[in-house]
Amino acid sequence: xxxxxxxxxxxxxxxxxxxxxxMFLENALRYDVEVQVLDPDPHCSCAQxxxxxxxxxxxxRDAVMxxxxxxxxxxxxxxxxxxxxxxxxxxxxxxxxxxxxVLRTIKDKGxxxxxxxxxxxxxxxxxxxxxKAEIAQHEALLxxxxxxxxxxxxxxxxxxxxxxxxxxxxxxxxxxLEKRAEIALELGVLVVRSAKGAHVVYDPVEMVFDPRFNLxxxxxxxxRIEATLAKKAKQLALRVADAFAEPGLYAVELxxxxxxxxxxxxxxxxxxxxxHHTIEACASSQxxxxxxxxxxxxxxxxGLRGKAAMINLVGEGGxxxxxxxxxxxxxxxxxxxxxxxxKKETRTGRKMGHVTVVAGSDAELDQAIAVTKVHCRVxxxxxxxxxxx
Amino acid sequence: xxxxxxxxxxxxxxxxxxxxxxMFLENALRYDVEVQVLDPDPHCSCAQxxxxxxxxxxxxRDAVMxxxxxxxxxxxxxxxxxxxxxxxxxxxxxxxxxxxxVLRTIKDKGxxxxxxxxxxxxxxxxxxxxxKAEIAQHEALLxxxxxxxxxxxxxxxxxxxxxxxxxxxxxxxxxxLEKRAEIALELGVLVVRSAKGAHVVYDPVEMVFDPRFNLxxxxxxxxRIEATLAKKAKQLALRVADAFAEPGLYAVELxxxxxxxxxxxxxxxxxxxxxHHTIEACASSQxxxxxxxxxxxxxxxxGLRGKAAMINLVGEGGxxxxxxxxxxxxxxxxxxxxxxxxKKETRTGRKMGHVTVVAGSDAELDQAIAVTKVHCRVxxxxxxxxxxx
Numbered sequence: 200x201x202x203x204x205x206x207x208x209x210x211x212x213x214x215x216x217x218x219x220x221x222m223f224l225e226n227a228l229r230y231d232v233e234v235q236v237l238d239p240d241p242h243c244s245c246a247q248x249x250x251x252x253x254x255x256x257x258x259x260r261d262a263v264m265x266x267x268x269x270x271x272x273x274x275x276x277x278x279x280x281x282x283x284x285x286x287x288x289x290x291x292x293x294x295x296x297x298x299x300x301v302l303r304t305i306k307d308k309g310x311x312x313x314x315x316x317x318x319x320x321x322x323x324x325x326x327x328x329x330x331k332a333e334i335a336q337h338e339a340l341l342x343x344x345x346x347x348x349x350x351x352x353x354x355x356x357x358x359x360x361x362x363x364x365x366x367x368x369x370x371x372x373x374x375x376l377e378k379r380a381e382i383a384l385e386l387g388v389l390v391v392r393s394a395k396g397a398h399v400v401y402d403p404v405e406m407v408f409d410p411r412f413n414l415x416x417x418x419x420x421x422x423r424i425e426a427t428l429a430k431k432a433k434q435l436a437l438r439v440a441d442a443f444a445e446p447g448l449y450a451v452e453l454x455x456x457x458x459x460x461x462x463x464x465x466x467x468x469x470x471x472x473x474x475h476h477t478i479e480a481c482a483s484s485q486x487x488x489x490x491x492x493x494x495x496x497x498x499x500x501x502g503l504r505g506k507a508a509m510i511n512l513v514g515e516g517g518x519x520x521x522x523x524x525x526x527x528x529x530x531x532x533x534x535x536x537x538x539x540x541x542k543k544e545t546r547t548g549r550k551m552g553h554v555t556v557v558a559g560s561d562a563e564l565d566q567a568i569a570v571t572k573v574h575c576r577v578x579x580x581x582x583x584x585x586x587x588x
Numbered sequence: 589x590x591x592x593x594x595x596x597x598x599x600x601x602x603x604x605x606x607x608x609x610x611m612f613l614e615n616a617l618r619y620d621v622e623v624q625v626l627d628p629d630p631h632c633s634c635a636q637x638x639x640x641x642x643x644x645x646x647x648x649r650d651a652v653m654x655x656x657x658x659x660x661x662x663x664x665x666x667x668x669x670x671x672x673x674x675x676x677x678x679x680x681x682x683x684x685x686x687x688x689x690v691l692r693t694i695k696d697k698g699x700x701x702x703x704x705x706x707x708x709x710x711x712x713x714x715x716x717x718x719x720k721a722e723i724a725q726h727e728a729l730l731x732x733x734x735x736x737x738x739x740x741x742x743x744x745x746x747x748x749x750x751x752x753x754x755x756x757x758x759x760x761x762x763x764x765l766e767k768r769a770e771i772a773l774e775l776g777v778l779v780v781r782s783a784k785g786a787h788v789v790y791d792p793v794e795m796v797f798d799p800r801f802n803l804x805x806x807x808x809x810x811x812r813i814e815a816t817l818a819k820k821a822k823q824l825a826l827r828v829a830d831a832f833a834e835p836g837l838y839a840v841e842l843x844x845x846x847x848x849x850x851x852x853x854x855x856x857x858x859x860x861x862x863x864h865h866t867i868e869a870c871a872s873s874q875x876x877x878x879x880x881x882x883x884x885x886x887x888x889x890x891g892l893r894g895k896a897a898m899i900n901l902v903g904e905g906g907x908x909x910x911x912x913x914x915x916x917x918x919x920x921x922x923x924x925x926x927x928x929x930x931k932k933e934t935r936t937g938r939k940m941g942h943v944t945v946v947a948g949s950d951a952e953l954d955q956a957i958a959v960t961k962v963h964c965r966v967x968x969x970x971x972x973x974x975x976x977x
Contacts, residue, residue: 221617228614228637231928231941248617248637479871482923482946491919500922504893530880533889534871539620552620557871 208232209294211493212270214257216245218540218550219276219470219486222478224248226486232494237266244541260284272296272493275469278306279350296492297468298445305468308375309348315463318442321435322463323454324378331374334366340378348373357413381457385464386422387450387473388436391488391498394446399488401481401501403432403453404473409513412548415472417510417568420480420503423561424455435461443468448489450474472511472550479536479555480507505534505557508564510571512552514545519579521545523552528574532567534558544579551577597621598683600882601659603646605634607929607939608665608859608875611867613637615875621883626655633930649673661685661882664858667695668739685881686857687834694857697764698737704852707831710824711852712843713767720763723755729767737762746802770846774853775811776839776862777825780877780887783835788877790870790890792821792842793862798902801937804861806899806957809869809892812950813844824850832857837878839863861900861939868925868944869896894923894946897953899960901941903934908968910934912941917963921956923947933968940966 209232213220216238224245227234236249239256246252255262257277263284267273272294273285285299297305304310315322326337327348334345341363347356347370360369360376385408389401402421409416422429436451443449443466450471452464474485483491483499491499512523521542529535539552554575556567598621602609605627613634616623625638628645635641644651646666652673656662661683662674674688686694693699704711715726716737723734730752736745736759749758749765774797778790794811795804811818825840832838832855839860841853863874872880872888880888901912910931918924928941943964945956 225614225617228610228617228930229925229927231930247639250636482868482925496916497920499919502922527885530888531886533891536618536871538618541617541620 209271209494210235210269211272211274211490212237212267213245213249213274213276214263214266214280215276216240216243216249216252217276218244218542218552220245221248221540222475222484222538223276223470223486223489226478226484227490230490230494232490235266235270237263242543247541257281260287264288267293274489274493275302278302278467278469282306294493294495296489297447298443301443301445301447301468304443305466307348308346308465309373311465312375312377314442315439318438320438320442320463321461323380326376328374328376329372331366331369331371334360334369334376335363337376338363340376343376343378345369346375346377348375355413380454380460380462382454383457383459384422384424384455386424386432386453386455386461387418387471388432388453389471389474389477389485389501390436390440390449390451391492391501392440392443392446392449393492393498394495396444397498398437398440399498399501400433400437401474401477401485402503403429403436404476406452406473409511412513414513414548414550415511417508417572418473418476419564420476420507420509428455428459428461431461435463439463439466446492448485448492450485475538475553476507476509476555476557477501478538480504480557505559506561506564507558508556508568510554510556510568510575511550512539512554512575512577514547514549514551514577514579516547516576516578518544518546519581521551522578522580524576524578525571525574529554529571532556532570534563535567535571545577546579598660598883599624599658600661600663600879601626601656602634602638602663602665603652603655603669604665605629605632605638605641606665607633607931607941609634610637610929611864611873611927612665612859612875612878615867615873616879619879619883621879624655624659626652631932636930646670649676653677656682663878663882664691667691667856667858671695683882683884685878686836687832690832690834690836690857693832694855696737697735697854698762700854701764701766703831704828707827709827709831709852710850712769715765717763717765718761720755720758720760723749723758723765724752726765727752729765732765732767734758735764735766737764744802769843769849769851771843772846772848773811773813773844775813775821775842775844775850776807776860777821777842778860778863778866778874778890779825779829779838779840780881780890781829781832781835781838782881782887783884785833786887787826787829788887788890789822789826790863790866790874791892792818792825793865795841795862798900801902803902803937803939804900806897806961807862807865808953809865809896809898817844817848817850820850824852828852828855835881837874837881839874864927864942865896865898865944865946866890867927869893869946894948895950895953896947897945897957899943899945899957899964900939901928901943901964901966903936903938903940903966903968905936905965905967907933907935908970910940911967911969913965913967914960914963918943918960921945921959923952924956924960934966935968
């Protein structure tokens with residue numbers, strides 16, 4: 200993993216080799232930068248694309264230290280990495296994005312919520328509890344949600360807490376108990392903060408969730424909200440990035456309540472599903488911005504080229520080798536872009552790809568979303584499928 | 589090189605692993621298709637990106653046959669491939685694009701010129717000659733250019749023939765002697781012809797050549813010509829594709845003479861330097877169209893998103909490991925996209941990358957072209973460069 204002799208170019212070590220890493224690599228390829236990837240799965244989305252792929256655990260301090268020892272920049276595509284290693288790599292003089300302090304705060308949903316409260320950033324009311332026995336002390340927060348402080352993702356580690364009766368079957372351990380609000384819309388805002396404290400902010404997107412998987416079903420950009428509200432959402436997201444006060448890409452999820460209040464839900468210090476449309480809808484995508492941060496290059500242009508939608512392709516119908524149905528229908532629609540993540544196996548609820556649409560009008564967007572949702576499905580290949588060929 | 593068991597997806601075998609192959613792969617990655625690449629150079633632009641990379645000669649019949657035996661589709665990124673192998677692979681039932689008959693005509697500049705004449709397609713007046721002694725029989729074509737019928741590329745194999753006195757030092761062997769015309773503008777038009785004979789045509793681009801290297805220096809899209817002329821250029825390019833009457837991507841180079849005549853110069857049956865802007869300036873790039881042809885998918889959207897320019901980054905100052913200067917200046921310009929081809933060694937006149945600009949006005953485009961041309965240079969790293977770090 201040593202640099203090429205005489206190379207002037209920084210070497211990037213990326214922790215995690217899933218689809219976010221793959222889309223990062225797809226963009227990075229055109230700049231011919233060297234990106235090394237660490238992931239425990241030798242068949243992960245990045246394994247074949249990285250300049251160097253190392254099989255290993257990104258949550259293991261020693262594995263990360265060995266992997267990144269000769270790199271100049273250390274980045275992540277998942278939060279579940281060894282923060283200790285990132286701290287040591289930063290201490291060794293490497294550029295580490297996100298900063299380990301930011302990651303430490305964000306990885307623990309309790310610390311993250313407390314961080315918003317400490318910085319006067321509006322968020323849903325909450326209490327930190329040590330175990331489920333403490334739920335009873337916070338009846339005023341019910342109905343609400345109980346969230347494991349660590350280890351959750353994509354809706355895992357979250358359960359509704361409608362009344363004290365639900366406490367019996369609750370997670371036991373350190374949790375955030377969060378009051379429920381009447382949500383009108385979920386918004387996502389991406390902020391890029393440079394090493395010099397400058398920033399660019401993408402237009403807010405509106406996210407529609409799939410209740411089956413608790414994943415983003417699709418998003419629209421820009422969000423169909425009034426300009427003053429969009430401006431407020433961008434300001435609030437920027438306040439979050441400014442509070443963290445470190446260079447990085449911040450994907451801030453916001454709730455717009457039915458009473459018109461904007462609240463910060465949570466922040467990811469990395470590329471995020473809510474920014475996939477930026478690959479085609481903006482001159483500089485979220486992945487391009489990350490690379491620019493890593494390389495010390497100027498931030499890119501975040502203007503939207505048109506109205507955009509992004510529809511996740513999520514596995515359905517069980518597990519097995521991948522069969523993507525309806526490709527042809529989707530590829531017929533002008534301004535429609537297909538992304539498949541190179542995962543060898545599909546399973547119900549697994550993110551397998553996405554479709555982006557860039558269009559001139561909401562009507563065109565609606566049509567393209569409908570075509571994608573009606574025709575495009577990711578299912579396992581069955582014996583029957585193979586025999587039919 | 590066998591297909592994955594149970595895979596429903598065609599496997600593409602690509603002959604040649606240079607920058608055209610690399611840009612093809614960069615786009616193909618998001619669809620997760622399998623692309624295998626053959627090239628004699630193990631350090632070529634595609635070596636690290638292909639699903640399978642095979643080192644071998646694409647102009648060797650047996651090497652190509654072995655390489656492509658298990659593939660479903662055979663494509664090229666360079667004309668200097670074994671046509672015999674492509675004919676045999678087509679006979680074996682594979683999808684071969686371009687068709688071997690098209691390639692056979694185009695590879696021989698004499699056959700190509702004769703093809704235009706036979707199909708009534710306007711081209712510069714010419715004669716086919718067997719050796720330089722025959723030049724004297726065609727004095728009416730002077731001043732002109734002498735072009736080797738085979739083996740030339742990027743201006744190599746072409747020499748001016750101002751008078752009969754130049755015949756002494758001319759190439760000896762089968763050549764095209766072509767009359768010189770007063771050229772106002774060189775235009776490029778890309779045509780995509782589907783297996784069903786349907787087509788899409790990109791807007792004409794104007795190409796500015798660098799007289800030092802006889803390479804495209806930069807191009808602008810759309811060409812700054814009147815709408816009626818642009819329409820005529822598209823019709824002429826389409827006539828070329830229709831005359832070949834086989835599915836494929838046709839990059840047609842046209843001369844606009846000072847008297848306003850449009851003439852076909854030459855055609856490449858593959859992705860081409862004159863279409864690199866389509867990566868960012870169009871929803872479906874020339875590389876995306878090729879993939880769609882290979883896969884049997886519908887053709888893509890060719891509309892231009894704005895005004896675009898593409899500036900080639902060509903090696904200067906000798907040979908050695910690559911040093912790209914002025915990146916930061918270029919990356920500051922909104923709507924500017926950098927492409928470096930991953931070549932390990934630069935040399936004077938070698939295409940090392942390009943910059944694409946998409947802008948709203950000619951003035952913005954002019955500015956971005958100027959910034960790129962003033963600041964961005966590809967040179968060899970010298971010992972001095974390394975020591976200065």
